[in-house]
Amino acid sequence: MKRIPLIALAILLPLPLTAADSELTLKVGGLACPFCVNGVERQLRRLSGVGGLTTELKTGSVSFHWQGTNSLSAHSLSNAVRRAGFTLRESQVRAQGLVKKTGSRETPSHLAFQPAKRVVQSAGPFWKRPPADGGWR
Amino acid sequence: MRKLLLIAGVVCGTGLQAGPITSSTALPVNTGQFIFRSQFQMTRAGNDPGPADRDLRVIAVPTALVYGVNERTALFGVLPWLDKRMELNTGPGRSTRGDAGLGDARAWLRQTIWQEDRPGETRRVAPFIGLKLPTGRSDAADSQGRLPRPLQLGSGSWDPFVGLVFTRQTLDWEFDASASYQHNTRADAFRFGDMFRADASFQKRLWPRELNAGVPAFFYGVLESTLTWQDENRAGRLRDPNSGGLTWYLTPGIQYVNRRWIAEAAIQLPTVQRLNGSGLEKDFIFSAGFRINF
Numbered sequence: 001m002k003r004i005p006l007i008a009l010a011i012l013l014p015l016p017l018t019a020a021d022s023e024l025t026l027k028v029g030g031l032a033c034p035f036c037v038n039g040v041e042r043q044l045r046r047l048s049g050v051g052g053l054t055t056e057l058k059t060g061s062v063s064f065h066w067q068g069t070n071s072l073s074a075h076s077l078s079n080a081v082r083r084a085g086f087t088l089r090e091s092q093v094r095a096q097g098l099v100k101k102t103g104s105r106e107t108p109s110h111l112a113f114q115p116a117k118r119v120v121q122s123a124g125p126f127w128k129r130p131p132a133d134g135g136w137r
Numbered sequence: 138m139r140k141l142l143l144i145a146g147v148v149c150g151t152g153l154q155a156g157p158i159t160s161s162t163a164l165p166v167n168t169g170q171f172i173f174r175s176q177f178q179m180t181r182a183g184n185d186p187g188p189a190d191r192d193l194r195v196i197a198v199p200t201a202l203v204y205g206v207n208e209r210t211a212l213f214g215v216l217p218w219l220d221k222r223m224e225l226n227t228g229p230g231r232s233t234r235g236d237a238g239l240g241d242a243r244a245w246l247r248q249t250i251w252q253e254d255r256p257g258e259t260r261r262v263a264p265f266i267g268l269k270l271p272t273g274r275s276d277a278a279d280s281q282g283r284l285p286r287p288l289q290l291g292s293g294s295w296d297p298f299v300g301l302v303f304t305r306q307t308l309d310w311e312f313d314a315s316a317s318y319q320h321n322t323r324a325d326a327f328r329f330g331d332m333f334r335a336d337a338s339f340q341k342r343l344w345p346r347e348l349n350a351g352v353p354a355f356f357y358g359v360l361e362s363t364l365t366w367q368d369e370n371r372a373g374r375l376r377d378p379n380s381g382g383l384t385w386y387l388t389p390g391i392q393y394v395n396r397r398w399i400a401e402a403a404i405q406l407p408t409v410q411r412l413n414g415s416g417l418e419k420d421f422i423f424s425a426g427f428r429i430n431f
Binding site: 027028029030031032033034035036037038039040042043054055056057058059060082083084085086087089 | 155164165166167168169170205207208209249252254255256257258259306307308311348349350351352353354355394395396397399428430
């Protein structure tokens with residue numbers, strides 16, 4: 001399987017993702033004071049594989065690394081933010097390696113993928129390549 | 138002396154998240170998280186025109202704990218330690234009466250019913266309902282006999298209260314407004330008057346002036362307004378005409394907030410005191426404390 005870096009942009013990713021190493025950035029609505037940041041970071045740390053959390057209060061964004069040996073669903077991200085009392089407005093995923101669809105649903109139209117600026121190995125944009133098993137990789 | 142019950146209201150009407158110093162907030166509590174808060178409060182009331190020349194000092198150290206049941210529900214508990222001392226002229230001369238120990242605890246549940254989150258801003262509305270429990274001693278006595286009810290550490294009664302709080306918080310400022318009503322019940326043929334309280338709090342970020350990268354600590358300037366009204370007390374079926382009334386406080390304060398703890402100080406200045414009968418007006422209430430989440 002060829003490895004490509006991908007950036008996935010979505011309001012809410014509805015499907016589970018797996019990748020070797022990913023960096024995720026969440027835009028959290030309602031985050032407006034330092035004391036509130038602790039709750040969001042605490043909830044995200046509880047997710048398996050999440051580490052290296054950094055928060056930018058000015059933009060309301062929380063970034064973290066995620067080790068791809070664990071599956072991470074957008075639902076779990078949204079849940080974690082909600083359990084802290086806030087609202088997940090947007091997710092950005094920067095994945096190095098394999099991004100695999102594990103759900104059975106069709107890829108939603110709002111899920112837009114763009115090739116990374118620096119492609120390690122590429123045989124063209126991934127969406128133009130024929131699917132190997134009926135899904136996309 | 139009759140206003141001591143209001144002091145208990147001030148002691149216990151505290152929010153625990155970042156927010157007002159003397160009142161409540163609707164900001165969320167992380168699910169499964171605890172926030173601990175402790176305060177030191179000193180109340181002075183003197184300037185008694187009567188022959189007793191009463192001089193009251195109350196020191197209160199309320200300890201509060203909040204637990205985030207889920208993203209919309211939080212459980213609060215407050216247990217104050219109180220030291221009430223009143224100096225007054227008696228027949229033999231100047232004497233001091235009072236007591237020290239645990240006061241009445243309060244427990245309440247807050248439920249967020251409306252929430253709108255935007256980038257760097259949140260608005261919420263949350264009603265709360267709770268109960269004041271008679272954990273404080275209400276039958277203390279000294280050499281002059283049983284202490285007057287307002288000097289007791291507890292009321293001896295189970296008193297329900299309800300309220301509503303609105304919060305709008307941005308990266309630059311926060312505004313909180315709340316109102317609550319406490320129905321006081323009878324204990325030992327005595328009933329403190331019901332209480333109504335309305336609060337407004339404005340907190341402005343003074344430092345850093347411009348937000349930079351990361352999560353900087355905030356230094357807020359705080360201005361709060363508290364309006365309290367209490368009905369007359371009743372002993373048996375008789376109303377006490379020298380109890381209850383209206384007080385309006387203005388409260389300047391400062392607050393330092395980082396991601397783990399908050400330190401704050403404020404002084405409540407009674408701007409308007411319209412007390413029934415011959416009351417002992419308060420001079421000030423000073424508060425200093427901290428909150429920490431874990």
